[in-house]
Amino acid sequence: xxxxxxxxxxxxxxxxxxxxxxxxxxxxxxxxxxxxxxxxxxxxxxxxxxxxxxxxxxxxxxxxxxxxxxxxxxxxxxxxxxxxxxxxxxxxxxxxxxxxxxxxxxxxxxxxxxxxxxxxxxxxxxxxxxxxxxxxxxxxxxxxxxxxxxxxxxxxxxxxxxxxxxxxxxxxxxxxxxxxxxxxxxxxxxxxxxxxxxxxxxxxxxxxxxxxxxxxxxxxxxxxxxxxxxxxxxxxxxxxxxxxxxxxxxxxxxxxxxxxxxxxxxxxxxxxxxxxxxxxxxxxxxxxxxxxxxxxxxxxxxxxxxxxxxxxxxxxxxx
Amino acid sequence: xxxxxxxxxxxxxxxxxxxxxxxxxxxxxxxxxxxxxxxxxxxxxxxxxxxxxxxxxxxxxxxxxxxxxxxxxxxxxxxxxxxxxxxxxxxxxxxxxxxxxxxxxxxxxxxxxxxxxxxxxxxxxxxxxxxxxxxxxxxxxxxxxxxxxxxxxxxxxxxxxxxxxxxxxxxxxxxxxxxxxxxxxxxxxxxxxxxxxxxxxxxxxxxxxxxxxxxxxxxxxxxxxxxxxxxxxxxxxxxxxxxxxxxxxxxxxxxxxxxxxxxxxxxxxxxxxxxxxxxxxxxxxxxxxxxxxxxxxxxxxxxxxxxxxxxxxxxxxxxxxxxxxxxxxxxxxxxxxxxxxxxxxxxxxxxxxxxxxxxxxxxx
Numbered sequence: 001x002x003x004x005x006x007x008x009x010x011x012x013x014x015x016x017x018x019x020x021x022x023x024x025x026x027x028x029x030x031x032x033x034x035x036x037x038x039x040x041x042x043x044x045x046x047x048x049x050x051x052x053x054x055x056x057x058x059x060x061x062x063x064x065x066x067x068x069x070x071x072x073x074x075x076x077x078x079x080x081x082x083x084x085x086x087x088x089x090x091x092x093x094x095x096x097x098x099x100x101x102x103x104x105x106x107x108x109x110x111x112x113x114x115x116x117x118x119x120x121x122x123x124x125x126x127x128x129x130x131x132x133x134x135x136x137x138x139x140x141x142x143x144x145x146x147x148x149x150x151x152x153x154x155x156x157x158x159x160x161x162x163x164x165x166x167x168x169x170x171x172x173x174x175x176x177x178x179x180x181x182x183x184x185x186x187x188x189x190x191x192x193x194x195x196x197x198x199x200x201x202x203x204x205x206x207x208x209x210x211x212x213x214x215x216x217x218x219x220x221x222x223x224x225x226x227x228x229x230x231x232x233x234x235x236x237x238x239x240x241x242x243x244x245x246x247x248x249x250x251x252x253x254x255x256x257x258x259x260x261x262x263x264x265x266x267x268x269x270x271x272x273x274x275x276x277x278x279x280x281x282x283x284x285x286x287x288x289x290x291x292x293x294x295x296x297x298x299x300x301x302x303x304x305x306x307x308x309x310x311x312x313x314x315x316x317x318x319x
Numbered sequence: 320x321x322x323x324x325x326x327x328x329x330x331x332x333x334x335x336x337x338x339x340x341x342x343x344x345x346x347x348x349x350x351x352x353x354x355x356x357x358x359x360x361x362x363x364x365x366x367x368x369x370x371x372x373x374x375x376x377x378x379x380x381x382x383x384x385x386x387x388x389x390x391x392x393x394x395x396x397x398x399x400x401x402x403x404x405x406x407x408x409x410x411x412x413x414x415x416x417x418x419x420x421x422x423x424x425x426x427x428x429x430x431x432x433x434x435x436x437x438x439x440x441x442x443x444x445x446x447x448x449x450x451x452x453x454x455x456x457x458x459x460x461x462x463x464x465x466x467x468x469x470x471x472x473x474x475x476x477x478x479x480x481x482x483x484x485x486x487x488x489x490x491x492x493x494x495x496x497x498x499x500x501x502x503x504x505x506x507x508x509x510x511x512x513x514x515x516x517x518x519x520x521x522x523x524x525x526x527x528x529x530x531x532x533x534x535x536x537x538x539x540x541x542x543x544x545x546x547x548x549x550x551x552x553x554x555x556x557x558x559x560x561x562x563x564x565x566x567x568x569x570x571x572x573x574x575x576x577x578x579x580x581x582x583x584x585x586x587x588x589x590x591x592x593x594x595x596x597x598x599x600x601x602x603x604x605x606x607x608x609x610x611x612x613x614x615x616x617x618x619x620x621x622x623x624x625x626x627x628x629x630x631x632x633x634x635x636x637x638x639x640x641x642x643x644x645x646x647x648x649x650x651x652x653x654x655x656x657x658x659x660x661x662x663x664x665x666x667x668x669x670x671x672x673x674x675x676x677x678x679x680x681x682x683x
Contacts, residue, residue, distance in 0.1 A: 051631070051634050051635065053625070053626075053631040053634065053652065054631065080594050080596055082596040082597055083397070083597065087396065087428075087597060088395055090397050090597070092628055093397070093400075093598065093599055093601060093628040093629040093631075093632040094628060094631060094632045096397075096596065096598065096632070097593065097594075097598070097601065097632040097633075099594060100592060100593045100594055100632075100635070100636060101632065101635050104592055104635035104636045104638070104639040105635045105638075105639075106639075115594070117594075117596060216404075216407065217395045217403060217404075218395075218401075218403045218404025218405075218406075218407050218408070219404065219407075221395065221399075221400075221401065221403055221404060248366075250366075251366055251626065252366055253366055253367065253368060253401075253626055253627075253628045254628070255366070256363075256364040256365070256366040256367045257364045257367070257408075259364070260364050
């Protein structure tokens with residue numbers, strides 16, 4: 001085991017690529033620690049340290065880095081994930097520049113960071129080269145790093161752990177969002193628990209088979225947005241899903257048109273609720289909307305009331 | 320065939336030049352009006368950037384005018400952001416109301432990509448014709464850019480504004496009509512001579528401000544930038560080194576070296592602030608801000624659309640450049656609720672700061 005410990009923020013990159021990084025660290029013998037999950041104190045730290053125009057996941061990420069930067073010694077992993085090797089699909093500019101943003105804002109010194117460059121394939125799985133660079137940064141023996149990198153690169157991206165089910169659930173709701181939202185306990189996790197508490201079975205869309213291959217170049221431009229859109233559209237067609245809740249971060253440009261496109265498709269298909277999440281995470285407003293959505297779904301499952309499609313539009317949802 | 324496109328500033332003249340080489344024509348886009356912007360804001364998703372909304376509005380306005388053949392220039396690289404998908408997006412948005420919309424995309428990050436795109440839009444186009452069309456396009460873009468910069472410089476030196484406007488109008492009309500490349504250069508040179516010959520009130524500007532930001536906003540001349548550039552009439556030189564001409568050059572992956580517009584040079588300027596991975600206009604903004612700071616400009620204005628991803632990503636870098644070089648920065652975000660009065664107030668306050676700073680430095 002190497003002496004050097006690396007700490008990884010549990011937000012933004014970790015939710016989707018955590019299993020690849022974890023596999024690499026384990027195989028390369030690198031001691032690593034994942035930072036705490038998001039809570040309100042980290043959110044507050046993020047709001048204090050970021051810019052107004054950032055999306056919520058990036059603000060939260062700034063909070064995580066600020067929190068971890070206070071810990072002495074350990075280096076912090078902030079990968080620079082550039083896009084596909086073919087250069088035709090990318091993360092959004094903000095996610096791609098996350099390293100620069102936290103350094104330029106003075107949240108952390110650049111010397112504290114380990115920031116290897118990664119490209120990904122059509123399935124969004126990170127490539128081997130970046131893991132080799134990470135190994136070099138951390139002083140891992142080249143051969144060990146090569147083997148560990150090959151294994152990590154062969155893994156797919158992280159997939160959600162499975163449905164959350166409450167006893168006697170009458171409806172199945174798919175919860176779709178950018179992975180940094182869906183897999184964040186304060187964002188997607190909270191909505192998931194609220195829905196389960198209202199008697200729903202909460203399903204994560206099956207994204208394991210997602211690939212950028214075959215998408216129109218304009219559609220594939222922002223990789224994660226394409227992935228989210230694909231999961232929303234598939235859930236709208238999935239017979240075992242009664243309704244779809246789509247979570248969108250306030251000010252997320254790449255995901256801007258998903259809610260509108262999905263609303264069009266959902267008409268006549270199944271209830272669809274787009275929910276915009278911002279830093280004012282008031283439970284009351286969210287619960288009211290979720291309860292209304294549940295009422296629509298439960299009404300649809302009652303034989304006396306035939307199922308009806310209902311799309312809450314984004315302005316209604318944003319109120 | 321006659322096409323229509325969106326315009327920011329006079330870039331449509333260069334696109335028209337390109338189309339004329341291919342034997343086609345381009346309708347003149349309407350001025351970017353408040354109505355077009357309102358239309359775009361209404362019809363676009365809430366979190367689309369303000370520039371994107373304005374573009375959508377202007378395109379919808381042209382569809383109302385009966386235009387149907389849409390042509391636009393875009394690569395699929397990171398610098399293009401959402402622009403690469405404008406054609407399919409417009410078709411999906413408006414085809415139910417305006418049937419028979421057709422879209423064609425031109426451009427790319429390499430000659431091969433660009434030729435492929437042109438052949439998809441205009442089957443059978445030879446490499447030679449493609450190259451000639453783009454040569455005319457780039458020459459016209461470069462000259463239009465020089466016209467704008469020259470006009471602002473002449474204003475800052477106190478030349479008669481009415482005369483400058485007349486020279487600009489005449490030169491742009493000539494440039495639009497001409498297609499023969501030596502004639503284009505001649506028009507550019509004559510324009511420069513005419514501006515130089517104007518009587519000036521001062522030899523040097525009172526203040527020098529560097530403009531950086533989103534290429535759409537910097538190239539837009541009809542409303543917001545028109546107001547910002549009027550600041551030049553108060554003896555203030557506004558210099559910008561971005562816009563569509565520069566972004567076209569930056570997007571060229573085949574020639575990363577060579578001159579101050581090439582990607583390699585821009586990345587070297589950005590080195591302390593941004594990593595060199597493929598990126599969008601944030602690289603241009605950061606590099607130019609560093610240049611202005613190094614050249615001792617009095618201040619920098621960072622102007623961008625609310626919701627613009629690359630420009631939002633570069634905000635921390637611009638702030639840090641301001642701190643590192645001790646240069647005042649004014650960050651202006653243009654969004655749905657933008658109003659001209661607040662812009663004017665902010666510009667006036669910024670100018671007051673710059674004047675005060677200059678006086679203090681002079682007193683030392």
